[in-house]
Amino acid sequence: MPPSALPLGDPAPADGLLPAQASVGAHARDFGVYLHVPFCRVRCGYCDFNTYTASELRGVRQTDYADQAIAEVELAARVLEGSGLPARPAATVFFGGGTPTLLPPGDLGRMLAAVRDTWGLALDAEVTTEANPDSVDAAALQSLAAAGFTRVSFGMQSAVPSVLATLERTHDPERVPLVVEWARDAGLDVSLDLIYGTPGETIDDWRRSLDAALATQPDHLSAYALIVEEGTKLARQIRRGEVAEPDDDLTADMYETADATFAAAGYGWYEVSNWAKGPQHRSRHNLGYWRGADWWGIGPGAHSHIGGVRWWNVKHPAAYAQRVLAGESPAAGRETLDDETRRVEDVLLKVRIVEGLPAAELDADARHEIAGLIAEGLIDGAAAISGSIRLTLRGRLLADAVVRRLT
Known part of the structure; x- marks a missing residue:
């Protein structure tokens, strides 16, 4: 891109x-x-x-x-x-x-x-x-x-x-x-x-x-x-x-x-x-x-997300100014996320934070990966027993690989 x-x-x-x-x-x-x-x-x-x-x-x-x-x-x-x-x-x-x-x-x-x-x-x-x-x-x-x-x-x-x-x-x-x-x-x-x-x-x-x-x-x-x-x-x-x-x-x-x-x-x-x-x-x-909250992004090229609807503004400040001063939305495009896309994005984002991703939010195939990820030192075993997928230090270095395994 x-x-x-x-x-x-x-x-x-x-x-x-x-x-x-x-x-x-x-x-x-x-x-x-x-x-x-x-x-x-x-x-x-x-x-x-x-x-x-x-x-x-x-x-x-x-x-x-x-x-x-x-x-x-x-x-x-x-x-x-x-x-x-x-x-x-x-x-x-x-x-x-x-x-x-x-x-x-x-x-x-x-x-x-x-x-x-x-x-x-x-x-x-x-x-x-x-x-x-x-x-x-x-x-x-x-x-x-x-x-x-x-x-x-x-x-x-x-x-x-x-x-x-x-x-x-x-x-x-x-x-x-x-x-x-x-x-x-x-x-x-x-x-x-x-x-x-x-x-x-x-x-x-x-x-x-x-x-x-x-x-x-x-x-x-x-x-x-x-x-x-x-x-x-x-x-x-x-x-x-x-x-x-x-x-x-x-x-x-x-x-x-x-x-x-x-x-x-x-x-x-x-x-x-x-x-x-x-x-x-x-x-x-x-x-x-x-954590998937709502936010409105103001300005050229800014992205917004409200309740599973995501959109992005026109990029150039001149085009942006023309639209907002005319009372029109500066959005260049948008997408409404389906349930599967939202699930995948939840895994991608929540697994990065210290609280971790609730294991209950994983599908059956992803839950089968948990034992292997623990054995490889990528997620915390004690946290997983408590129901949270939490990255270890090694897991943080390989976070993208963990996400691929869980999605």
Whole structure:
């Protein structure tokens, strides 16, 4: 699939109204809101997200974006009400990108206020924005906290300048402790995102990054293996032999090193790529994805899921703006998931989290695989006896293979 390509699906109606099945059981599901900000100062060579630099926007102005996103929030409220969905406050709100903090804090605050005014926020709502270390200062973080943000996720990626250069990240690693301190002063929870397996990165480089991240004492850590996506600049560089392809064995060693290092520092894993100081610091927004909650995705290329109905918006900011400002749904396509697809996706997602997948949700063929998976050290035997399919450390490294066996 080319970078940021949208999946195939059925046509989405211009009014965006959802089929009746979307409202079934909605009272029992959490509701989250994702707001995509598709702007970046530079495009990193490994990235295939739906993002745009200033030279790629062709007349679209970042200064207009908050109003466009607010227009979709208003449309979403009409769609949900018209489709018979109960009014539910947002349990989580997540601003992702791109680099959301390229927009002024006032614009992000207005977008959050639109969500609050439209649906309300749960009393303990988690409100997160992603940020690059060089896209915020102390004043901006204070403004975000005052607007109602509770959490910031910084794209640290690495503490090693040569690794950051390969990834084409623009920040100085010495800035990371500063932005964490500023976020703390503003009363925000802090998450740091790391990437491992970058071409040329050594295990010592990775240990240096882990130590630097832990030195800031964040509340939450994410560590993702670098995936070389087809169509990206990095994929072309590897194909031409300009940089080495990531080494799978080294990448596995890096994951095990991260898990042991985080555990020793008091961070527990709760999803294959995520660790937190305690349950209260887990990303509840992302847990909503893994547990099959409802969410509405605002913005170009954003995906949404309500009650087994999934849809995705047009990709380019110009096409998106044209639709939402005309009062039309920006959805490019959608699909209504059948029971079998939902079952398979439940296995795929729930097996990744620490609570595991209830064994009762497996079909008979999959249950026959459990003994073999225990014998191979891929799932926890004691948890399985208690009725939960929970990955071991080895199982986390081979999670895709476990999923194939269980589906």
